[in-house]
Amino acid sequence: MFIYGKTSANAIAVLSYLAADPSRRAGSAEIARDRGISKALTAKLLTQLAGAGLVTGQPGPGGGYTLGKPANEISLMSIASLFEQMSVPSLCPFGPNWCGHGDPCPLHDTIAERVESNRRFMEGTRLSVFVGETKRKTSGKKVKRYV
Numbered sequence: 001m002f003i004y005g006k007t008s009a010n011a012i013a014v015l016s017y018l019a020a021d022p023s024r025r026a027g028s029a030e031i032a033r034d035r036g037i038s039k040a041l042t043a044k045l046l047t048q049l050a051g052a053g054l055v056t057g058q059p060g061p062g063g064g065y066t067l068g069k070p071a072n073e074i075s076l077m078s079i080a081s082l083f084e085q086m087s088v089p090s091l092c093p094f095g096p097n098w099c100g101h102g103d104p105c106p107l108h109d110t111i112a113e114r115v116e117s118n119r120r121f122m123e124g125t126r127l128s129v130f131v132g133e134t135k136r137k138t139s140g141k142k143v144k145r146y147v
Helices: 007-021 028-035 039-051 076-080 108-124
Strands: 055-058 064-067
Touching: 007 028, 007 039, 007 064, 007 076, 028 039, 028 064, 039 055, 076 108
Parallel strands: none
Antiparallel strands: 055 064
């Protein structure tokens, strides 16, 4: 089931890097390199995140970016809402004019539960889960990727 889009995923990747060591400043090139995101996209995301108050930037030597708020005050929802349409479209497999206009479709309750579970996950998950976490090398095992 859809959780959030690619731009939100990249923004979360950028912020998770900063959250890993909240006391340290990091430059956009460093973040881009570590997270495997282009420098241009990383810089654009940091500009948007700064506009929303989620990061602060310090120009010049010794400069870089830090979180604009404590990691435990930034939810995944607050990040994704900058880049995603937050109103849920009709997910009814019978079409947009079925559920809500008479009896619900056979999947209505299951879809509604998944959407609500996703909302709770996004609102309840804070960047503080990344504090102290650094990129881990895998031991040759294949890592399951969700795309």
